[in-house]
Amino acid sequence: MLSSSSESTSRKPLDSSWRNRRDMSEGSSWRGGNTVSRGSWRGGKAQYQRGGWVGGSSGAATSWRGGRSNRHGEPSHSRRICEFFQRGRCAYGESCKFEHPSRTPTDGVTTALSFSSLAPSQLESTARDHYLSFKRQVKRTSGNFVETWALAASVLDGPLRERHQAIARDLVDDDLGGPGFILHTIEACMDRHDEIPQLPLAEAFLKTITHKSLVTPLSIESYVSTIYRILGGVSGKRGLACFRSILTIVSPKESNYTAILALIATGLRELLSREMRILLNDNLSSVLEMLGDSIDVLKDTSTSVELQVAKVQVKSIMRMEQVVRLRHSDPSVDPRTETRAVDPTRSTFPKLIVIPGGNHDNDCPDITRIQIFPTLEEIQSDHVEFLPSTDFSEPHFYDDPVQRHIDTAFRLLRHDIFGPMKEALRPLTQGLHSKDAEAAFSAISSSLRAHLYSGATVEQLFIRPGSGLEAVLSFSPLPQLRSRSKAECRRWWKDSSRLQPGGLVCLVTSDDPHDPCMFMFVVTEKRVDDVEDEKLQFSLVSQRRNPSVSVKLVSRDERTLSLLSQAFITKRTGAVVDFPGIIPETFVPILKNLQHMMEDGHMPFSQWVLPSSKLNIAKRQETMDVPPPLYARKPGFSFDLSPIIPRAVDCLAFNPAHPDDINLQHLEARTGLDEGQCQALIHALSREYALIQGPPGTGKSYVGVQLLRVLLQHKWSAALGPIIVICYTNHALDQFLKHLLHVGIESIIRIGGQCRTEELAGKNLRVVSRHEPKTSGESYQLGSNFGSIKEELDCAENYLHRIRMARRRRVDQKGVSTYLAEYHPSIAAQLLGEDAEGFTTVGNDPIDVWLGREDNPWIRRQHGDEELDIVSLEQRAEHNVWSLGKQERWALAESWLSRIVNGANDHLFYHLDAVKDAEEAINSVHADVNSRILEEADVIGITTTGLAKNIAMLRGIGAKVVICEEAAEVMEPHLISAMMPGIEHFIQIGDHRQLRPQINNYGFSVETTRGKKFQLDRSQFERRAEGEPGLAPLPVAQLNVQRRMRPEISSLIRTVYPDLKDHDCVQNFPGVTGMREHLFWLDHQHPEDGRYDGAKVKSHSNSWEVSMSTALVRHLVRQGEYKSTDIALLTPYTGQLQKLRVALSGDFEVFLSDRDLEKLADDGFGHADGVESDSVGSVDDAPRIEHNRGRMLQKTALVDAIRLATVDNFQGEEAKVIIVSLVRSNSNNEIGFLRTENRVNVLLSRAQHGMYLIGNMRTYRGVNIWDDVYQQLAERGAVGDSIALCCPRHPDIPIECSNPDDFLRRSPEGGCTLRCDQRLDSCGHRCPAMCHSQALHDVFSCTQPCPRIRTTCRHACPKLCGEDCGPCHVTVTDVELPCGHIADEVECCQTLHPEKIRCLHPTTKIVPACQHKVKVPCERDVSQYYRCPAPCEATLACGDRCTGQCGTCQRSHKECQRICRLPSSTCNHLCARKCHSGELCGSCRQPCQVRCPHSSCSQPCHKPCAPCIEKCGWACEHMGQCSLPCAAPCDRLPCDKRCSRKLKCGHQCPSFCGEECPEDLCQLCCQDERRQRRVDVLEWKLYREVDLDDSPIVVLSCGHFFTGETLDGSLGMTQVYTTNSNGEYNGLRDIAGTLSTSGVPSCPDCRIPIRQFATRRYNRVVNKAVMDETIKRFFVDGRRRLQELQQRLAAATAKLSLDNIPEWDDTVPGSGASSVLRDRYLELHRINLTLQMVKRQMDTEHQPAKKLFDAIVSSRRRQLKTLSMEQRLPELSLTGPPPAYNSQVLLEAEALHLQVRAAILQDKMRIAAKVPELQEGLKNADRPGADVPGLMNDCMEGIKKSREWKLPRLVISLSQLYAQTSQLAGRYSAQYRARTVEWSDYGATAGELLIEALQLCGTFEDGESFREDVQEALKALKSTRYEKVSREEVKAIKLAMVSGFGGMSTNSGHWYNCQNGHPFAIGECGMPMEVARCPECGARIGGLDHELVHGVSRAEGME
Secondary structure, three states, rough: EEEHHHHHHHHHHHHHHHHHHHHHHHHOOOOOOOEOOOOOOOOOOEEEEEEEEEEEOOOOOOOOOOOOEEOOOOEEEOOEHHHHHHHHOOHHHOOOEEOOOOOOOOOOOOOOOOHOOOOHHHHHHHHHHHHHHHHHHHOOOOOOOHHHHHHHHHHHHOOOOHHHHHHHHOOOOOOOOHHHHHHHHHHHHHHHOOOOOOOHHHHHHHHHOHHHHHHOOOOHHHHHHHHHHHOOHOOOOOOHHHHHHHHHHHOOOOOOOHHHHHHHHHHHHHHHOOOHHHHOOOHHHHHHHHOOOOOOOOOOOOOOOHHHHHHHHHHHHHHHHHHHHHHHHOOOOOOOHHHOOOOOOOOOOOEEEEEEEOOOOOOOHHHHHEEEEEEOHHOOOOOOOOOOOOOOOOOOOOOOOOHHHHHHEEEHHHHHHHHHHHHHHHHHHHHHOOOHHHHHHHHHHOOOOOEEEEEEEEEEEEEOOOOOEEEEEEEOOOOHHHHOOOOHHHHHHHHHOOOOOOOOEEEOOOOOOOOOOEEEEEEOOOOOOOOOOOOOOOOOOOOOOOEEEEEEEOOOOOOHHHHHHHHHHHHEEEEEEEOOOHHHHHHHHHHHHHHHHHHHHHOOHHHHHHOOHHHHHHHHHHHHOOOOOHHHHHOOOOOHHHHHOOOOOOEEEOOOOOOOOOOHHHHHHHOOHHHHHHHHHHHHHHEEEEEEOOOOOHHHHHHHHHHOOOOOOOOOOOOOOOOEEEEOOHHHHHHHHHHHHOOOOOOEOOOOOOOOHHHHHHHHHHHHHHHHOOOOHHHHHHHHHHHHHHHHHHHHHHHHHHHHHHHOOOOHHHHHHHHHHHOOOHHHHHOOEEOOOOEEEEOOOOHHHHHOOOOOOOOOOOOOOOOOHHHHHHHHHHHOHOOOOOOHHHHHHHHHHHHHHHHHHHHHHHHHHHHHHHHHHHHHHHHHHHHHHHHOOOOOEEEEEHHHHHHHHHHHOOEEEEEOOHHHHOOOOHHOOOOOOOOOOOEEEOOOOOOOOOOOOOHOOOOOOOHOOOOOOOOOHHHHHHOOOOOOOOOOEEEEEEEEHHHHHHHOOOOOOOEEOOHHHHHHOOOOOOOOEEEEEEHHHHHHHHOOOOOOOOOOOOOOHHHHHHHHHHHHOOOOOOOOOEEEEEEEHHHHHHHHHHHHOOOOOOOHHHHHHHHHHHOOOOOOOOOOOOOOOOOOOOOOOEOOOOEEEEEEEEHHHOOOEEEHHHHOEEEEEEEEEOOOOOOOOHHHHHHHHHHHHHHHHEEEEEEEEEOOHHOOOOOHHHHHHHHHHHHHHOOEEEEEOOOOOOOOOOOEEHHHHHHHHOOOEEEEEEEOOOOOOOOEOOOOOEEOHHHHHOEEEOEEEOOOEEEOOEEOOOEEEOOOOOOOOOOEEEEEOOOEEOOOOEEEHHHHHHHHOOOOOOEEEOOOOOOEEEEEOOOOOOOOOOOOOOEEOOOOOOEEEOEEEOOOOOOOOOOOOEOOEEEEOOOOOEEOEEEEOOOOOOOOOEOOOEOOOOEEEEOOOOOOOOOOEEEEEEEEOOEEEEEEEEOOOOOOOOOOOOOEEEEEOOOOOEEEEEOOOOOOOOOOOHHHHOOEEEOOOOOOEEEHHHHOOOOOOEEOOOEEEEEHOOOOOOOOOHHHEEEEEOOEEEEEOOOOOOOOOOOOOOOOOOOOOOOOOOOOOOHHHHHHHHHHHHHHHHHHHHHHHHHHHHHHHHHHHHHHOOHHHHOOOOOOOOHHHHHHHHHEEEEHHHHHHHHHHHHHHHOOOHHHHHHHHHHHHHHHHHHHOOOHHHHHHHHOOOOOEEEEHHHHHHHHHHHHHHHHHHHHHHHHHHHHHHOOOHHHHHOOHHHHOOHHHHHHHHHHHHHHHHHHHHHHHHHHHHHHHHHHHHHHHHHHHHHHHHOOOHHEEEEEEEEHHHHHHHHHHHOOOOHHHHHHHHHHHHHHHOOOOOOOOHHHHHHHHHHHHHHOOOHHOOOOEEEEOOOOOOEEEEOOOOOOOOEOOOOOOOOOOEEEOOOEEEOOOOOOOOO
């Protein structure tokens, strides 16, 4: 009955009010820190309270979003509500100062007060008060238990998700006493106490622990499981006793009797689902019996919702019990007794019940224990697999229909997926290396998409973040690719479907053919490019390696992981089998969900889907009256139909309990729906389980959209939650969701990543969930679990490294040491510790030494046939490991290796398992967050696979309605997943008379004799619509008005749909242009391809039909009337499809209709005007567009002009013209699957205007449906062996085509064979073409010669008439130009504009800018934009002449290219840089020239040299040998004797004793040139004049030679040696306090430094100078590196802006807040690492002087036994105490390190202040507060050291740093209450430091420049002002910009110390010429006229 419902109209303002209020409250403070669960607790949803279920009626107007109203209907927030009154009693009564709202009954149900009565402003405070009261009472473990649990339930009723999670945590918190409180409650429920009412307590307790907000969230599942574990007790004894006690006291007289029974049943089921071992408790049966008896009391008197809930839960528990008991029982029936029916006649002979199990390790009666993927033993097994029948009359070991149905669905679906795969793998597992195995595989895989790759091995094991353990499989190159190039191979692999990511591959390996190993993987990455620069290299195309691909185990257990590592270590080879059609992601969730449903034991609507029992078959066949949905059975409920009524002025409603009262004519008139659609709408709304059948073209998707609009109208009033729309394919789902968008339904969430629709991109759950806030508990779980994953992966990587080492037969010493220390400590002590004499083995690995010191000691050895006893060997080794022989050592070592690998496998599995647990915890948090989003949606779109994958998340969103689109195409195992607990309305829309679900195993199809037993491709829709034995068919609403096909076509499917009617719109469909008939069957006798001998082939084809179809398509396209979507060519076979694609791709046609011209112009292919344009692209790469006088032709392949598809893939589609190639044509009249009515129905119902069948009629008439089609077509005369075409110009001319060639002969251009008799409008010529369509005629290009005469000249046009004439290109001569010159060979069209003709006559012109004369062409303008080519005459700043040109040097001159070649200040190299006038040459970058007799320095020249510590080689017979290292100043005296050795010439050596003898400098034999050289600069003697016995010569490294007196004086020998009165050297002078003033001594002639390796006499002088220079370089290089780091720090700090904080996503591992900040500070961490390295390198241990000092001490210790080196060293020592500047450089480095730490800390604090949620996302160790104490303490330590060394600059800098950090720390501490250290302590200390810094500002030069900064810092410290960037930071940035390498510290000159010990340098000559101030302390430094001021001393250490 139709009525206008005021109730329905009154809900609309409520819904609108809610939406407005939600928008206004978004982000408000009442949300509680972004912890409000959006939509998780809706108003209007039924909530159980004392006395009944409330708040769920259709008329309920309470909602927590909507606030509350006073008795006048106006909002009232004046007084807070009394919380005691909320809990049921208040001692003050009416005198209470808080509000006591009245409770008014609604529809006979008492409405209890809840949060729905609160305004948003009161919501958070009330929830907080309730929670704190609950927590306080739990902690006391005393008081009113009922009140405490009522408080918990009230909190759970509220919307604050944070409080829900807190309730769960508190109940299991031992410190709070939660477990004890639960135990006391259970005891109180079981014991009778006068002071504690048992029933109210039990009700409150059960209501809390079964509350949806507690049991649904996955993130707190561990807490909830603990609660139920406490409830259950040992083996469930406590829990069952508790439930028994409650059932004992509950009475039917209680007003809430049914509600309590529902709570008991729900609580018991929740307990059993978490503690399944209780199902084996014998006491469970008695509890279930009591519960069943309590329910049966009201069996016939109550139909309440609670009673239905209790019944469903009890049935589920009983099924769970049966499953568990079956799991623990043994099979008692021999599987061989199973019989199989092959006769279609049903057998009535009794059959034995077969119980599976025992045939192999994966054969179990309980499907929950069956592994998803086949095991090796299962594949090898020859036993017949147990496959139950879907026929319920067949025997089955399960009596319960639900369990039987799920068991059957699981087994059949699993066998459908893996059955053919197991058959293909079985030969390989039984004989991998046999050729027969490969042949058998090839034979079996001929009907299966499988590819075999031989020579396969596990090439690598690695861990990929976010994926876990992966492997790289390599295999031999494919034979078909070996002769191809790399580019061709790469293209082949890229186009191939092989080894696609997500596909299943199987690796079979074995060393023993009788013991194979099998691994199943999923491909994770397919690379076709050869990547050489990555650490992990794998690719299918590589130059040096075999093809390889990365994979991941489908399931990882400990044994599989161990076998995989063994295969990797031993490099086993085998075969890889690729199954491209098996994608685990598409079926694993389905199978797992079926297992879960079997454990759960619950399937909604089973009473409509399955028979109840065999005894009730007769009754079930009579009638099936499906009631309305549960939510619609409440009194007064009616559906409001106004959303589907255009321009509705009143509400149209109907009562679902009385659907027959509907006036369908009135409904049809109001809604615009036809009769069938109206009936389907009412049918679906009035039944909880509804089927709607939509024949082709009847608009079933449209009806589904209207259904959704009506249901959404009642979303809030009926608490429907989001409506779930499921489809089998992503394409169908996207199409349906697009329809919803078009009618204005925007609140849609699309789940799944395979969406290809742009409109739905922003509706994807991944996109929407990115910005969803998380609770603090969720953030903590994410942070901790992400941290755990990183730690566990690091540990796993360490153990995986050991496995990799084992593959190379090597184990790192650490692994061996750890193993031996743990299991064989005595062996470890012998090998790795000290021996008996106290020595420890160093250098080589001790294990290597023990095994024989070979290069690769872990290579496997052959030990012969002798088996060694490892145990006895270990016992001997424990005593003496060196007593073992070599063979025994190797055997023992290999046993260790094996154990280490096994241990590594165990640890690897443990850590990977921990990673899996952490990932599951993270996914649970994400699922909870996603659930909050889904609860807000109106519609959730998901595929069946996606639904199974997300079933745990979807179960908790409170959805009550599921709509399945294209349900007849969904396999029943897939559809079962949609039957989730809580679903109350299930609507299936489809057509079971069209295509059935697709399966892999044709033997399971209902179309085969064998398949009738299984019927896997029979959908639940078809099964329930058609009925089956024991189960009557359900009522089906059929749509009966089609709007697609013209009547002639729709009549072909009338046998399938007898009641189908044609809408008026199809009566006037136009005919098919170019065809005589609109519907025709072209009969032929051409056989299909191949010899028909019954052989199995993958697909079929027919070449004649290919040619005929192509010709017909070409003819239709030439009509110019159809777009590419209007014509479809269909075929049932993929083989024919491929041939058609090839044929159509190679055939091109020019076509275009005038109506497409504008569209192509809009798409950028051209313009609609007559502008000339060349053709775009080519035939191969783009459509070709040609213009012809305002029209356009498009040349394209025919395959792009139509739609080409198989019949199966065209369901749901339509086209104006359909051409069908039927393919089959044979003498046996075999038509394959085209005999199926469903497929034929689809084929015949796709066309709108016309359809043409091409096939052998004799072959097809043997099938009834095809014979009926023939009869109808024959009656119309639409059957024949030739097809009639129609010329659009001459329709009376008959055109018959029976062969493909007939189209070309009889209709060459789409018309007839006559010539076109129409005139071309563009030129007036007669059209020379054959008769064609008007569309082609309009764009025809005339081919006559052009008759047009140009107006610009008299030359004839050489083009065709149809072409544009264009400009005249005839060449003319003697054309006078405006400049007066004559031009030859000019095109005629150019003479129209002579001023545009280029004059190339050479002319001399003057450039105005520079007045240079240049010779250029006449056309060239030199007045502007001209670059003069004359040489530039300017002189550069460096003094060189510019080498550029005049024109290029107008703005700036060319850089000088001359090489500098100035001498370096620290070496003899010349500067190799280009001219750099104004800049210093800088440090020398050439190789260092320092050499000695032992070695040379390998560093660049500016780097400090490592001193040579080899023994000095200077020795002679008179003075002995130097005892110091080579680099030390020698400790022996020079020998003044002449060398007594003879030269080769026989004469005496001319040099000193102890020097190298110069063979070519004999005074008597050498060349005259050398004898004439001056060698004595004191007496100016020549070499020939010198008495060598008195004055021997010294030869320098440069080749010059001088007398000893000359060099001794010039090199200052007296500064290092003492002499007697005769000038003889008699002692060593102390040189520790002296400093070389002129650098390294050099040759008096060429100034090349003297080298140690050439001259030894001056080693003491030279070595001292070289060491001083080395020390200087050491510290200069350190300061330079610190300056570079200072610049990097300033730049990095400047980038740390608050405006560029990246977003983080806790849903992705490695992308949380901590990871984001880690990436943000990556540059600062790099600076820190570099700085630490610099500090280590600048440490005392690395200083050249320290190295040399150590070498000297070691040398002395070896020589002096009685007297220590320290006692003699003061006489000879070079070194003293460490100089002051050493510590200064280290202090500067430490200060820079503190600046880096402070920069990170300060940035963290600033971000935390701006982005508060960052604090929650960080780990504890990463939070800013954790770094403050350490940084402040280190700052204070640095300040103390700077004071000691009198460095006021460092003191001031660190004081400012301390103050700034302490200020931010104070703000952070106040914001986050992180008072681990009192802020006042930091603030007071910072103030004292800044005051001291102010005083220091006046103690050194330029100190006043610091004063302003210090004062600002002191002012900021005392105030609350905060600046984003301090002045100190700005100054640091400026300093970094202007400072750098090349300063004073890198010059030559000398170093000095001020009076306070601070070093400074003086450049140039190194002597002072002016007075200055010390930059550190302000003391006077420098001097005048080379005289130092008082207090300044030489800095010997720096020199």
